[in-house]
Amino acid sequence: MPRLQSRHQREATFLELAQRMYSELETWYDDHPQASFGEIETEARQRRRDMKGEMLALLINGRDVGYQLQPPVCAQCGQAMEFEKYRGWQVKGLEGDTELQRAYYVCPQCEGQTLFPPRP
Numbered sequence: 620m621p622r623l624q625s626r627h628q629r630e631a632t633f634l635e636l637a638q639r640m641y642s643e644l645e646t647w648y649d650d651h652p653q654a655s656f657g658e659i660e661t662e663a664r665q666r667r668r669d670m671k672g673e674m675l676a677l678l679i680n681g682r683d684v685g686y687q688l689q690p691p692v693c694a695q696c697g698q699a700m701e702f703e704k705y706r707g708w709q710v711k712g713l714e715g716d717t718e719l720q721r722a723y724y725v726c727p728q729c730e731g732q733t734l735f736p737p738r739p
């Protein structure tokens with residue numbers, strides 16, 4: 620997922636997610652024309668759950684997740700730390716899981732000096 624999007628970009632991406640979910644539901648109903656209301660609802664609920672997880676990831680990960688143009692300095696030696704990667708972790712939500720991410724920095728000099736910068 621592209622990170623650090625503008626609000627406008629995030630909204631556009633969300634509309635794509637919603638459109639894809641609805642389109643898949645249309646296809647599913649085409650393939651199951653005899654489905655009862657309850658079956659349609661069950662199908663829609665699962666897809667909504669998946670979409671909600673993606674929506675929350677977009678809402679949160681699409682903003683600042685700790686990456687800094689000016690790298691943070693090591694608390695131990697004062698040298699600039701190096702960006703290593705984005706670390707992800709799963710959050711259990713009310714309806715489903717969401718993968719959140721934070722920038723992860725390490726000090727090239729000191730063993731074990733790592734940092735997940737807080738939000739500014």
Ligand SMILES: [Zn+2]
Nearest residue numbers: 693696726729
């Ligand atoms: Zn250091």
